[in-house]
Amino acid sequence: MANYMELLSFGDSGWGDELASGVLVTVTLALATLPLGLLIGFLIAVAKNSTEPLLRNAAHVYTTIFRGLPELLTLFLIYYGGQMAMSALWRLLFGHAFEVNSYLAGMIALALVFSSYASEVFLSAFRGITLGQYEGAYALGLSRSRTMLLVILPQLVRLALPGLSNLWLNLLKDTSLVSIIGLTDLLRNTNIAVGVTKQAFFFFFVACSLYLMMSIISSFGLRRVSAWAERGQGRR
Amino acid sequence: MKFANTLVTAAALLALSLGGAAAKEWKKVVIGTEGAYPPFNYVDTDGKMKGFDVDIALALCEEMKVECEVVAQDWDGMIPALLAGKFDAIIASMSITPERKKVIDFSEKYYNTPPAIVAPKDTDIKGVTPADLAGKTVGAQVSTMHADYVEKVLTESELKTYPTADEYKLDLANGRLDAANDDSVVLSEWLKTEAGACCKLVGMVTPVLEIHGPGAGIGVRKEDTDLRDMFSAAIKAIRANGKYQEINKKYFDFDVYGG
Amino acid sequence: MTYVDAPSTERPPAAARRRWTAARVTGLLLMALWALLGLSIVYMLVAGYDPEKIARYGPRILNGIWVTLHLVVLSILLGALISIPVAIGRLSHNPIIGGIAFGYSYFFRGTPLLAQTFLVYYGAGQFTAALKAVGLWMFFRDAYFCAVLTFSLNTAAYQAEILAGAIRAVPSGQWQAADSLGLRPFTTMFKIILPQALITALRPYGNEVILMIKASAIASIITVLDLMGQTRYAFSKTYDLQIYIWAAVIYLITVEVLRRLWEMMERRLTRHLRR
Numbered sequence: 001m002a003n004y005m006e007l008l009s010f011g012d013s014g015w016g017d018e019l020a021s022g023v024l025v026t027v028t029l030a031l032a033t034l035p036l037g038l039l040i041g042f043l044i045a046v047a048k049n050s051t052e053p054l055l056r057n058a059a060h061v062y063t064t065i066f067r068g069l070p071e072l073l074t075l076f077l078i079y080y081g082g083q084m085a086m087s088a089l090w091r092l093l094f095g096h097a098f099e100v101n102s103y104l105a106g107m108i109a110l111a112l113v114f115s116s117y118a119s120e121v122f123l124s125a126f127r128g129i130t131l132g133q134y135e136g137a138y139a140l141g142l143s144r145s146r147t148m149l150l151v152i153l154p155q156l157v158r159l160a161l162p163g164l165s166n167l168w169l170n171l172l173k174d175t176s177l178v179s180i181i182g183l184t185d186l187l188r189n190t191n192i193a194v195g196v197t198k199q200a201f202f203f204f205f206v207a208c209s210l211y212l213m214m215s216i217i218s219s220f221g222l223r224r225v226s227a228w229a230e231r232g233q234g235r236r
Numbered sequence: 237m238k239f240a241n242t243l244v245t246a247a248a249l250l251a252l253s254l255g256g257a258a259a260k261e262w263k264k265v266v267i268g269t270e271g272a273y274p275p276f277n278y279v280d281t282d283g284k285m286k287g288f289d290v291d292i293a294l295a296l297c298e299e300m301k302v303e304c305e306v307v308a309q310d311w312d313g314m315i316p317a318l319l320a321g322k323f324d325a326i327i328a329s330m331s332i333t334p335e336r337k338k339v340i341d342f343s344e345k346y347y348n349t350p351p352a353i354v355a356p357k358d359t360d361i362k363g364v365t366p367a368d369l370a371g372k373t374v375g376a377q378v379s380t381m382h383a384d385y386v387e388k389v390l391t392e393s394e395l396k397t398y399p400t401a402d403e404y405k406l407d408l409a410n411g412r413l414d415a416a417n418d419d420s421v422v423l424s425e426w427l428k429t430e431a432g433a434c435c436k437l438v439g440m441v442t443p444v445l446e447i448h449g450p451g452a453g454i455g456v457r458k459e460d461t462d463l464r465d466m467f468s469a470a471i472k473a474i475r476a477n478g479k480y481q482e483i484n485k486k487y488f489d490f491d492v493y494g495g
Numbered sequence: 496m497t498y499v500d501a502p503s504t505e506r507p508p509a510a511a512r513r514r515w516t517a518a519r520v521t522g523l524l525l526m527a528l529w530a531l532l533g534l535s536i537v538y539m540l541v542a543g544y545d546p547e548k549i550a551r552y553g554p555r556i557l558n559g560i561w562v563t564l565h566l567v568v569l570s571i572l573l574g575a576l577i578s579i580p581v582a583i584g585r586l587s588h589n590p591i592i593g594g595i596a597f598g599y600s601y602f603f604r605g606t607p608l609l610a611q612t613f614l615v616y617y618g619a620g621q622f623t624a625a626l627k628a629v630g631l632w633m634f635f636r637d638a639y640f641c642a643v644l645t646f647s648l649n650t651a652a653y654q655a656e657i658l659a660g661a662i663r664a665v666p667s668g669q670w671q672a673a674d675s676l677g678l679r680p681f682t683t684m685f686k687i688i689l690p691q692a693l694i695t696a697l698r699p700y701g702n703e704v705i706l707m708i709k710a711s712a713i714a715s716i717i718t719v720l721d722l723m724g725q726t727r728y729a730f731s732k733t734y735d736l737q738i739y740i741w742a743a744v745i746y747l748i749t750v751e752v753l754r755r756l757w758e759m760m761e762r763r764l765t766r767h768l769r770r
Contacts, residue, residue, distance in 0.1 A: 054522030061529050068705075068750040069743055070712035072723065077743060080313070080558060083320040091321070099322055127674050169605070176607035180399075180716060182310040187610055192279075194617060195402030198287075198409065198431050201618035207497075208606040216604040312731050319734070339734055379731035396638075396718050397728070410620030412636050 003200060015193040019059040022186035023210055026175050029106060029185065033171060036111040041118025048119060049126045066116035068135040072177055075114060079105040079181045106178035114171050121163030128159045169215055186210060259456040262463055265302050266323035267293050268309040272400045274328040275425050275487050291483045292346055299470040312378050312399060315340060318455060326455035326464060331381050333449040341458045343467035348451030348494030349443040351382055352420035353469040354427065356434055361415055369393045372414035375404035381448050382417040388447060409434040423493065450495060536740055543737045551728040559725030560745065566721055567711050569643050571704060574650035581655035586662060603652035609713050611649060616641040616717045642714040646707065653703050661696035662688060694765060701757035705750050
């Protein structure tokens with residue numbers, strides 16, 4: 001037991017600091033992806049909700065692709081393919097290469113996956129808002145954008161929150177894939193620790209526990225956010 | 237990738253013609269290495285890149301009077317990253333093989349050590365011939381000449397490839413693999429460690445030129461012939477002025493340059 | 496958006512729709528972008544067509560598809576078996592049984608599949624001697640079986656939640672009605688509740704199968720040569736990005752075909768519910 005505690009200690013002999021920095025990378029990657037994914041997801045949902053068939057189809061192609069591909073493959077495509085395309089473009093424009101590092105590639109790939117699922121969540125939330133809400137807002141003389149911002153969006157957040165909470169938990173888990181392209185996240189650092197210490201079961205178990213802890217903390221946080229979003233709903 | 241390559245070449249040509257056709261002046265060279273292949277390249281406990289490859293890289297840069305930056309890159313993404321321009325040269329114990337020469341170019345070799353086969357201590361493998369290893373599961377790092385060797389020469393064995401050397405070492409220690417094939421220096425360094433106590437050296441593999449090539453070289457993009465020649469000249473220079481031998485002595489008690 | 500002339504079958508002439516609205520221009524631009532991307536991918540695959548590569552890696556990729564398919568089917572079926580006791584546990588009123596089932600489900604749903612796979616594959620490798628003693632090492636030695644085991648345990652947790660949720664969704668009146676008819680709980684479960692529950696569970700089950708197909712790519716990380724594994728192998732030999740594109744096309748087609756088939760099946764099975 002003391003032996004295991006030493007393995008987890010901070011400093012040169014233990015792996016505690018490496019695991020902690022891995023957790024930090026995992027969490028910041030997920031947090032950095034979230035706004036990007038939400039934004040794209042929202043725009044895609046707006047497009048799917050449009051009366052214009054061309055726009056709807058374009059949005060459906062997006063979700064079909066990024067929900068159909070394995071996350072790992074999306075990551076490789078962005079990491080290798082994105083790198084080649086960007087470099088070619090950048091050389092053409094500025095004469096030097098552009099670096100798609102593993103953090104950026106991970107962020108983009110995760111945002112693509114997250115947003116395609118989020119768009120479905122937003123879309124069903126849109127459908128949960130009755131036409132009367134729009135009509136009421138227009139009758140009050142609000143412009144289209146102000147209707148969206150003041151009337152629709154606040155209700156949308158409440159309706160979409162349960163679905164988005166699930167997606168956040170998935171995102172947190174999906175970050176682990178980035179360890180494959182060399183980002184030193186929690187799982188990558190665990191792998192390094194296993195390589196040195198050979199304590200595979202112990203370290204992977206610790207890693208799983210840390211992921212579980214992140215999920216639990218997120219769930220508590222999300223419950224508070226949802227209580228906040230539901231505050232106008234009264235008690236049932 | 238052919239398509240991407242054409243694009244890249246076209247872009248490079250365009251950049252050249254716009255930039256006054258002057259050849260690129262190498263002031264700063266970014267060098268990619270793996271950092272998981274001790275003693276040639278590894279990450280130290282303080283997070284810094286160390287090893288024979290890194291020391292050689294720094295000595296070469298000093299010799300060429302260019303500023304250098306060493307960056308880490310996973311092994312299976314090494315060549316794609318070079319082609320994509322993430323760095324300008326690979327100094328990662330990459331052997332000069334005919335397969336790789338189809339896509340990138342190499343300097344002259346900077347070291348050459350023979351490959352070897354290791355196995356668990358209680359193994360019944362007697363030697364390293366294809367017959368000795370027939371029916372055995374042999375591990376190697378993915379897209380290395382060692383994996384190639386198992387595939388092409390040890391045709392009766394089952395090859396399993398791993399992303400880094402760490403993983404095949406784990407599976408060798410726990411018995412999933414009957415043997416592993418890698419560089420003899422890397423393997424004997426590992427056998428000396430606590431983790432390598434499980435296993436022993438079965439024997440050296442006689443290099444096959446078509447598979448193993450003449451040794452480890454410095455990989456550059458095909459269009460950077462000037463950089464390639466600069467590296468080749470610098471290797472010659474540090475071997476002549478004793479710098480190479482100094483680094484050699486720091487890591488090994490024999491001459492890794494080979495015959 | 497007026498409902499005044501709702502009964503008329505003829506739509507009013509869509510004069511407004513012919514205008515170049517912002518939505519229309521954006522839609523057109525985006526569709527053009529997709530078309531361009533699609534065309535350049537087709538061009539890339541046609542221009543890069545290399546019979547030698549196809550001959551060398553084609554059969555390996557086909558073999559990889561086959562491995563992916565039976566890996567997924569086996570995992571889903573085994574997972575379905577494991578999910579039954581877990582779902583019963585999740586529905587149980589006994590706090591201990593309920594707690595164990597909840598813990599199982601929470602662990603497998605709250606941690607990344609990749610980490611679970613490493614835990615089983617490399618974790619088992621640490622206990623070689625013990626596993627050999629009980630004769631299980633032959634099983635754990637093989638990366639394929641390790642992948643099947645991990646995936647089954649993982650999908651079982653999700654399937655148990657789907658099953659438990661669907662059973663809970665059956666109105667309690669069904670239980671009471673069956674009770675008053677004098678049916679035994681066992682008969683009620685299998686003849687009354689489950690058939691109704693499975694209909695509600697159909698859609699989430701379909702999603703789970705698709706998620707499993709995608710997640711199975713993770714097996715390639717522990718040396719299994721599934722579609723992803725063979726793709727990575729071919730890429731590591733050729734550094735040709737086309738191979739990833741081929742794999743992407745294959746995965747997309749598989750998922751899309753399955754999704755459509757499932758939708759058709761669902762529509763057929765739920766036709767009595769439609770009005």
